[in-house]
Amino acid sequence: MTLHSIIELFKIEKTPRRGLLAVEWVVLGYMLLTSLLIMFGYTKLSDPQAMLWGRLQIVFITASLIAVYRLLPCTFTHFCRSVSQLFICEWWYTDTYALNQLFPNLDPLFAGLEQQLFGCQPALLFSQQFTSPVFSELMHLGYSSYYSLFFVVMLYYFFCHRSEFDHAVFITATSFLVFYLIFDFLPVTGPQYYYLAAGVDQIAQGVFPDVGNYFATHQEALPIPGYSDGFFYHLVQSAHAAGEHPTAAFPSSHVGMTAILLLKLWHTRDRKLFFFILPFFLLMCLATVYIQAHYAIDVLGGWVSAAIIYVVVNFFAKKFV
DSSP: OOHHHHHHHTOOOSSOOOSOOHHHHHHHHHHHHHHHHHHHTTTTSSOHHHHHHHHHHHHHHHHHHHHHHHHSOSHHHHHHHHHHHHHHHHHHHHHHHHHGGGSOOOHHHHHHHHHHHHSSOHHHHHHHHOOOHHHHHHHHHHHHTHHHHHHHHHHHHHHHOGGGHHHHHHHHHHHHHHHHHHHHHOOOOOHHHHHHHHOHHHHHTTOOOOOTTHHHHOOOOOOOOSOTTOHHHHHHHHHHHHHOOSOOOSSOHHHHHHHHHHHHHHHTTOHHHHHHHHHHHHHHHHHHHHTTSSOHHHHHHHHHHHHHHHHHHHHHHHHHO
């Protein structure tokens, strides 16, 4: 990065943007919708006040960044304002765990459907059949690459394809929130949580009991399968310990969101980056089942939902970004 390009980042814009960015409007809409859901289920939620307070904090952060941009309207403050909504998506993810406690758990239904389609539980058998440390590390590499891929793509659009940056942020953040909206109303925890709650012996016999409100008070998961001394294994383990919850299994947002990144790159003809990310995507599709984060049907759901969400969100992006 040259000195000239650094100076350009802080060059005052002649025509600063007025009002909210398109991505900020989307976040505001999601916030209002889920706030209504909190009020609807206020007495059933464990800590609704903290959830509402978290939303006020997001409003404050967004307003502060808008104020900074208006004081110094330049490329850098615009970048911070836009990308902040992507970082906040991690908070919205944990929020789905609280909201979907309002609805009955659907893991028995999805595990049963998995059994009907495949005649077994792929998430239970996959890691048992492939125990090689090399294979295990490849799986965990694929899974742990998830957030790094978004970081690389956003920086690429900002520095190398600036005209598509706002479009890419809008598609990415909006797609995240669409997935989270699904998770708010569709409580599926995935194999790592459900198998433990139901009992692995019962799962192996094709019995999928209803666990009721078990996940409202329990967040324990099965140990992550694979070579436990591996570097990438520990990355996945650390990520799970830091922010994983029994929520958001169907459809797989890991698969769906990475597919949306690829669709965006293909659409803008950024072929080199597309083919760089493609192997990580293929590994991720396998890894989500291998580490028991998802049922195999969650991966299929990720593919289908990604295509639908991308078409719809891209349509609105063309109109409002």
